[in-house]
Amino acid sequence: xxxxxxxxxxxxxxxxxxxxxxxFGGNWxxxxxxxxxxxDKKVRDNDIVVIAGDISWAMTLENAIPDLQFLSTLKGHKxxxxxxxxxxxxxxxxxxxxxxxxLYALQNDSLRIGKYVFCGSRGWMLPDKKSLSEQDNKIYxxxxxxxxxxxxxxxxxxxxxxxxxxxxHYPPFNSKLEESEFTKIIEDNDIKIVIYGHLHGKSKSTLxxxxxxxxxxxxxxxxxxxxxxxIK
Numbered sequence: 001x002x003x004x005x006x007x008x009x010x011x012x013x014x015x016x017x018x019x020x021x022x023x024f025g026g027n028w029x030x031x032x033x034x035x036x037x038x039x040d041k042k043v044r045d046n047d048i049v050v051i052a053g054d055i056s057w058a059m060t061l062e063n064a065i066p067d068l069q070f071l072s073t074l075k076g077h078k079x080x081x082x083x084x085x086x087x088x089x090x091x092x093x094x095x096x097x098x099x100x101x102x103l104y105a106l107q108n109d110s111l112r113i114g115k116y117v118f119c120g121s122r123g124w125m126l127p128d129k130k131s132l133s134e135q136d137n138k139i140y141x142x143x144x145x146x147x148x149x150x151x152x153x154x155x156x157x158x159x160x161x162x163x164x165x166x167x168x169h170y171p172p173f174n175s176k177l178e179e180s181e182f183t184k185i186i187e188d189n190d191i192k193i194v195i196y197g198h199l200h201g202k203s204k205s206t207l208x209x210x211x212x213x214x215x216x217x218x219x220x221x222x223x224x225x226x227x228x229x230x231i232k
Contacts, residue, residue: 001044001046002115003048003114003115004044004047004048004230005047005048005230005231005232006047006048006050006230007050007051007052007195008035008049008050008051008052008224008229009050009053009054009083009196009197009198009219009220009221010052010053010198010221011035011054011056012056012057013055013056013057013067014057014058014067015066015067016063017063019057025222027222027226028222031221031226034225034227035221035226039074039075039228042228043074043076043228044076045076046077046114047075047076047077048076048113049074049076049228050079050165050167050231051071052083052168052169052195052196052197052219053080053084053086053122053168053198054086054169054197054198055067055068055080055083056086058087058088059088060088061089061095061098063088064089064098065098068099068100068103071103072100072102076102077102077104077113079105079106079111079113080105081105081106081120081121081122081167081168081169082105082107083122083169084122084170084198092108095107106119108121108146108150109150110151110153110157112162115162115163116162116163117157117158117162117164117165118154118165118167119150119153119164119165119167119191120150120167120195121146121150121168122143122146122168123143123147123170123172123182124136124139125170126170126173126180126182127140128174140181143182144181144182147166147168147186148185151164151166151189151191155189164189164190165195165231166193166195167196168196169196169197170196171196171198172186173209173211173216177211183214187211187214190213193215193231194214194215195217195219195231196216196218196219197219199218199220199223200220200223201222205223207223207224207229
């Protein structure tokens, strides 16, 4: 049976130290139970679920373990990428040592499961209208390098029948959906599917965006009514 692909992001887990999320709006009321219920209905053991960043509120890897263990109880292969609030995410080697079975962390490299090959990077704020600070610009440049490294890795392990999927946390374009260095890298490498998160609340954001031959999926849980997005 072929694996199906789903996605969601910005779970902001805090299993051992509950942090109320409903202060951010009604969509956060009992959101985690809604996600779990939907997950249980949709996902089979051989399916894949991408979680595009902001996984846990924990500040240390040790404190994030209960949140990672919670994810491990859910069905399917889970692929995670770092978000801007994932302060617990230190060196990738330590993160991977702490991951339960069927939970995979992506950073600077790629991962193949079934017919899918996954690549990507966290991304960062874009130079939009005003210049980035010196520090933010350094991160913006570094994330471009990481994205290229990951895509190059994905191409080395993929074949013609595989589907390349790029995962980011930050949106790769601005509110006007204009081209950025990230979209250039993605589209120049003929990536057809991009999954991202980060955007919340009342921001005017399109859930599915088409640019050239690439389809971009916004999957922040409060924007998709706390349900998994099927990526077809």
